[in-house]
Amino acid sequence: MTSLHAEVVLRRREFTLDVTFAAHPAEVVAILGPNGAGKSTLLAVLAGHLLPTSGVVRVGERTLTAVRDGSADVAVRPEHRSVGLLGQDPLVFPHLSARENVAFGPRATGTRAADAGRVADDWLASVGLAGLGARRPDALSGGQRQRVALARALAAEPAVLLLDEPFAQLDVRTAAELREVVREQVRRTRTATVLVTHDVLDAVALADRVVVLHDGHVVEQGRPLDVLTDPVHPFTAALAGVNLVVGRLVAQPDGSTALAGPDGVLVPCDAPEPGGRAQVTFPPGAVVVGAGWPARVVDLEPGTTGVRVRTSGDVLVDLPPARAAALDLRVGAELRLSVAAEHVRVRSLA
Amino acid sequence: MTRARAVGVPRLLWVPAALAAGLLVLPVLALVLRADWGSLPADITTPAALDALRLSLSTSAAATGVCFLLGVPLAVVLARADGWPADVLRALVTLPLVLPPTVGGIALLYLLGRRGLVGQSLDEWFGITIPFTTAAVVIAQAFVAMPFLVLSVEGSLRTAGTRFDVVAASLGAGRWTVLRRITLPLVRPGLVSGTVLCFARALGEFGATALFAGNSPGVTQTMPLAIYSAFNGAGVTQGTAVALSLLLVLAAVAVLLAARAWRPGRAA
Numbered sequence: 001m002t003s004l005h006a007e008v009v010l011r012r013r014e015f016t017l018d019v020t021f022a023a024h025p026a027e028v029v030a031i032l033g034p035n036g037a038g039k040s041t042l043l044a045v046l047a048g049h050l051l052p053t054s055g056v057v058r059v060g061e062r063t064l065t066a067v068r069d070g071s072a073d074v075a076v077r078p079e080h081r082s083v084g085l086l087g088q089d090p091l092v093f094p095h096l097s098a099r100e101n102v103a104f105g106p107r108a109t110g111t112r113a114a115d116a117g118r119v120a121d122d123w124l125a126s127v128g129l130a131g132l133g134a135r136r137p138d139a140l141s142g143g144q145r146q147r148v149a150l151a152r153a154l155a156a157e158p159a160v161l162l163l164d165e166p167f168a169q170l171d172v173r174t175a176a177e178l179r180e181v182v183r184e185q186v187r188r189t190r191t192a193t194v195l196v197t198h199d200v201l202d203a204v205a206l207a208d209r210v211v212v213l214h215d216g217h218v219v220e221q222g223r224p225l226d227v228l229t230d231p232v233h234p235f236t237a238a239l240a241g242v243n244l245v246v247g248r249l250v251a252q253p254d255g256s257t258a259l260a261g262p263d264g265v266l267v268p269c270d271a272p273e274p275g276g277r278a279q280v281t282f283p284p285g286a287v288v289v290g291a292g293w294p295a296r297v298v299d300l301e302p303g304t305t306g307v308r309v310r311t312s313g314d315v316l317v318d319l320p321p322a323r324a325a326a327l328d329l330r331v332g333a334e335l336r337l338s339v340a341a342e343h344v345r346v347r348s349l350a
Numbered sequence: 351m352t353r354a355r356a357v358g359v360p361r362l363l364w365v366p367a368a369l370a371a372g373l374l375v376l377p378v379l380a381l382v383l384r385a386d387w388g389s390l391p392a393d394i395t396t397p398a399a400l401d402a403l404r405l406s407l408s409t410s411a412a413a414t415g416v417c418f419l420l421g422v423p424l425a426v427v428l429a430r431a432d433g434w435p436a437d438v439l440r441a442l443v444t445l446p447l448v449l450p451p452t453v454g455g456i457a458l459l460y461l462l463g464r465r466g467l468v469g470q471s472l473d474e475w476f477g478i479t480i481p482f483t484t485a486a487v488v489i490a491q492a493f494v495a496m497p498f499l500v501l502s503v504e505g506s507l508r509t510a511g512t513r514f515d516v517v518a519a520s521l522g523a524g525r526w527t528v529l530r531r532i533t534l535p536l537v538r539p540g541l542v543s544g545t546v547l548c549f550a551r552a553l554g555e556f557g558a559t560a561l562f563a564g565n566s567p568g569v570t571q572t573m574p575l576a577i578y579s580a581f582n583g584a585g586v587t588q589g590t591a592v593a594l595s596l597l598l599v600l601a602a603v604a605v606l607l608a609a610r611a612w613r614p615g616r617a618a
Contacts, residue, residue, distance in 0.1 A: 085520040108523035
């Protein structure tokens with residue numbers, strides 16, 4: 001029933017990680033970011049495997065890490081932090097049965113064998129593995145092993161649970177089931193949970209809050225819906241599959257306002273007045289081919305409902321298969337694109 | 351288990367392979383053929399032969415025990431240590447493997463002999479002399495056999511990695527608990543094979559023992575030394591040496607077979 005509070009600054013040659021965030025009881029905070037954003041480094045600091053250059057990690061009233069200018073005032077060892085880990089690889093102990101795996105945490109902290117076995121059976125039941133306690137890990141499926149790993153992590157009653165892409169190696173259906181189990185158990189135990197992922201689906205399905213990490217820095221945070229429908233940072237926009245164009249607001253001949261971006265991109269928007277710098281976001285499906293700003297096809301890839309076309313100016317266009325076929329799209333082909341102002345969100349930049 | 355058909359080996363490879371197998375197997379075969387089966391029971395049950403066998407088995411067991419108690423911790427430390435001091439230590443640990451055992455025997459004398467680096471103090475302060483005692487046999491065997499155990503266990507530890515240890519620590523397990531319940535059980539195959547190799551090497555040890563412990567029947571005369579004495583001894587038939595050799599071969603084969611049966615995963 002405790003929250004996690006972390007302020008972490010870590011410098012390594014070219015790279016600086018600078019993150020401050022909190023996770024409250026029963027809350028899942030997703031740390032979203034591309035490879036190299038510093039997600040794993042952040043987890044290592046939280047788990048106590050790495051000392052930051054400076055910073056504080058606190059769970060409730062208890063300080064786990066406190067470092068000022070490279071000298072550690074507090075550095076609680078991993079086994080005493082009460083920080084649970086669930087990674088991409090379940091790492092179920094191969095020489096122990098499912099029950100012994102789950103009972104490992106209680107046993108290690110002094111629970112009697114018989115009691116720990118009962119606790120383990122309860123946990124196995126709550127992750128949907130009732131009756132499989134005697135199974136060896138090699139007699140379990142990948143999804144079942146990940147369930148054992150989850151039960152094992154929770155049976156140790158951690159104050160904070162760290163999830164490091166725990167669904168990445170599972171097939172789509174198993175991943176969906178397991179997300180449900182994680183969500184249920186996190187709510188039930190009211191464990192503050194940090195989920196590190198680069199999969200936007202994890203954030204949407206599981207997170208109460210999203211912290212987007214890019215190049216070691218938090219570029220935005222908020223509720224998943226808000227962050228993903230109205231992204232501020234290009235990385236988030238790319239992740240959410242939303243177009244984000246930065247440019248200058250200009251007056252149009254008809255008296256309306258539009259945003260003039262790079263490569264001739266011209267997006268109409270309901271901006272109060274022209275003159276300032278701004279950014280607009282709009283979904284690729286809202287872009288219409290026919291009239292508007294001139295663009296060139298940069299590449300083509302399969303989209304969720306047809307063809308996704310990347311055009312000059314980094315604008316994505318989603319087209320239904322029939323429409324794409326009719327346009328005879330090729331890399332280098334010239335197009336004219338437009339988008340209706342009602343699909344465009346605008347944000348002025350200082 | 352289905353096994354995919356492999357690509358197969360070039361036929362020409364069979365020739366050197368057969369020669370290699372011959373080189374390893376034929377000498378033992380020759381030994382078996384040379385044995386005088388009529389006098390064999392008598393030869394291997396002479397008091398001298400039984401003494402030597404008893405001494406060999408007990409000293410090898412003791413040496414293996416010493417190697418296990420000291421070598422496993424060394425392997426753990428080496429496997430988890432980084433940097434050049436660890437590299438240097440790793441190289442030094444393997445030295446007895448490549449050193450002629452006689453050199454090892456001389457080195458042990460210079461360390462633990464009555465005038466040796468440590469031996470002199472042992473003698474003066476405590477009145478303990480090690481050379482030419484049964485303890486010297488055990489030390490000589492441990493010296494040549496320990497690298498087998500250390501290398502085997504260290505290799506297994508490196509292969510196993512530390513990922514399971516990290517998970518165990520996150521579940522609240524202290525370092526001893528992690529070592530006892532996770533790290534060592536995970537390298538059990540390496541522990542078993544290392545221990546067996548260690549015992550087999552101790553059983554066959556000759557050179558270092560001869561120089562450091564001598565060849566005194568009942569005290570330091572292990573099987574290999576008894577065989578050597580019987581083979582070169584005036585008046586004693588070489589038949590005794592052959593018979594003792596066969597006994598040693600039998601003991602070694604028994605140890606290796608026992609280890610195979612032990613291998614985890616085979617029985618299960």
